[in-house]
Amino acid sequence: MKFQNVSLLSVGYVLPPEVITSAEIESRLAPVYERLKLPEGRLEGMSGIKARRLWNRGTRISDVSARSARLSMEAAGVAPKRVGCLIHASVCREYLEPATACRVHHLAGLPANAWVYDVSNACLGVMNGAVQIAQLIESGAIDAGIVVGTEDSRGLLEATLADLLSNEALTRQTIKPAFASLTIGSGSCAWLLGRTSMFGNGSTGASLHGAVAVARTEHHGLCQSDTDQAGGSMQPTMHTDSELLLEAGVNTGFEAFELLLKELDWSRDEISSTVCHQVGTVHRRRMLERLGMPEASDFSTFAELGNTGSVALPTAFGMAIEQGFFSSPSKLALLGIGSGLNSVMLGLAMKDVPCKSE
Numbered sequence: 584m585k586f587q588n589v590s591l592l593s594v595g596y597v598l599p600p601e602v603i604t605s606a607e608i609e610s611r612l613a614p615v616y617e618r619l620k621l622p623e624g625r626l627e628g629m630s631g632i633k634a635r636r637l638w639n640r641g642t643r644i645s646d647v648s649a650r651s652a653r654l655s656m657e658a659a660g661v662a663p664k665r666v667g668c669l670i671h672a673s674v675c676r677e678y679l680e681p682a683t684a685c686r687v688h689h690l691a692g693l694p695a696n697a698w699v700y701d702v703s704n705a706c707l708g709v710m711n712g713a714v715q716i717a718q719l720i721e722s723g724a725i726d727a728g729i730v731v732g733t734e735d736s737r738g739l740l741e742a743t744l745a746d747l748l749s750n751e752a753l754t755r756q757t758i759k760p761a762f763a764s765l766t767i768g769s770g771s772c773a774w775l776l777g778r779t780s781m782f783g784n785g786s787t788g789a790s791l792h793g794a795v796a797v798a799r800t801e802h803h804g805l806c807q808s809d810t811d812q813a814g815g816s817m818q819p820t821m822h823t824d825s826e827l828l829l830e831a832g833v834n835t836g837f838e839a840f841e842l843l844l845k846e847l848d849w850s851r852d853e854i855s856s857t858v859c860h861q862v863g864t865v866h867r868r869r870m871l872e873r874l875g876m877p878e879a880s881d882f883s884t885f886a887e888l889g890n891t892g893s894v895a896l897p898t899a900f901g902m903a904i905e906q907g908f909f910s911s912p913s914k915l916a917l918l919g920i921g922s923g924l925n926s927v928m929l930g931l932a933m934k935d936v937p938c939k940s941e
Contacts, residue, residue: 584795585846589717590779590788591931592661592727594901594938595654596772596894597647599636608744608765615747619755626765631864635768635889637737644675644733644771645683649690650941651773652731656691658939659775661782663691666775667725668698668716672708673732673893676701687731698725706860707921708732708893709774710929714794716776726781731773734892739764766863768889772897789915789931793847797839802831802924829866832920837873839926843916847930851875855913856933858903860920861885861895870918882908893921904938911935 605627609616616623627633638647648671656663669691671684682701693699698719702712712730719725743764747753779790844850857876859867861884871878882903884895891898896919903909911934919927 584714584718585793586717586721586791588779589720589791590777590782591713591774591791591936592777592782592788593655593659593775593936594772594897594904595651595656595658595775595940596770596898596901596938597651597654597941598888599638599769601637601639602634603637603740604634605630605632605765611744612747615753615758619753619758621755626762629762629863629865630766631886632766632889633886635736635766637740637769638735640737642735643677644673644735645677645686645690647771648673648683648687648731648733648773651733651771652687652691652729654939654941655729655731655773655775658937659777659782661727661775661777663693666693666697666727666729668719668728669693670700670702670712670715670728670730671732672702672704672712672730673734674703674705674708675733675735675892676703691729698728704893704925705921705923706890706892706895707919707925707927709772709897710917710919710927713774713776713929714927717791717794720776720778727775727777729773729775731771732893732897733771734769734894736767736769736889736891739767763890766890768891770888770891770894770898772894772901774897787935787937789933789936792930792932793843794927794929795839795842795846797835797842797926799831799835799838799924802827802835803922829869831924832866833869833873835924835926836870836918836920839928840874840916840918843928843930849914849930853914854916855880856903856909857881857916857918858896858899859883859918861888861899862890862920870920874918901938901940904936905940909933
């Protein structure tokens, strides 16, 4: 689909205060490593992830999401009363009902006539939410909207460590499905989108040219959590066939990227920068090689933040802005991949996008 009058106006994100390194995780797993004769440094060596972050115990994701939402509005100078939609789109949520978006909407001081709901689609939630808001803006239903998410990986990390340490039957082969769970990090990010003709002075904001989606749901079993833990103990586990997921993900991403180029009538040479989903070193290298895009023009954050799910790519986009990674004006491709398997990719024309972070 194409858009004529939608811009990504600003980004707001919050990083958790606690840092846990891959070396620390391996130290906690020392009995398992010793019994299975696994080499130290395996976790960082295979993933390229040195560290990930955690929220303080007791932190509510709705509190953090509200902070990110407010940061996005402050960055763009957009008053809350002008926001016509709030979508909460992370994997993590606080309740089965009501929608986590309800408390975020209340805390952020958004108007009563706004659309308010949750969206969940693994690592693509924020991307999907952005496309839904863009459709509402393009149709004339709203002037601006916020998609926000907050991922909390503490429960998954601690449940995985406990399971690995207590499982005496574990082997070098059966430990593999748990590997991806040890790379997951926490984070929060909000995107504010608005009608291009109503916001800014023409020199700011990234014009959203279009979006595409590809669903290869025959691969839905390659990465799964056990059950929906919202509102319960929040101690999920996750099983991932990383090798098959990598191959299927790269193929799905290639299909989506070809579709994006066709939809927007772009060539590879026109795209000056990319941001991939933040999984790890091998995924990034294989994906960019398959797409025919250089690593030098791709921005990554996974080495220090790990894989932060639905907010990984959106946060990386914000950090790239802060670090002056993008030239302006230029064309940018956001390359989203999520278990399921699904791919959502966006094409934007970059200008100066304000970003505010904590």
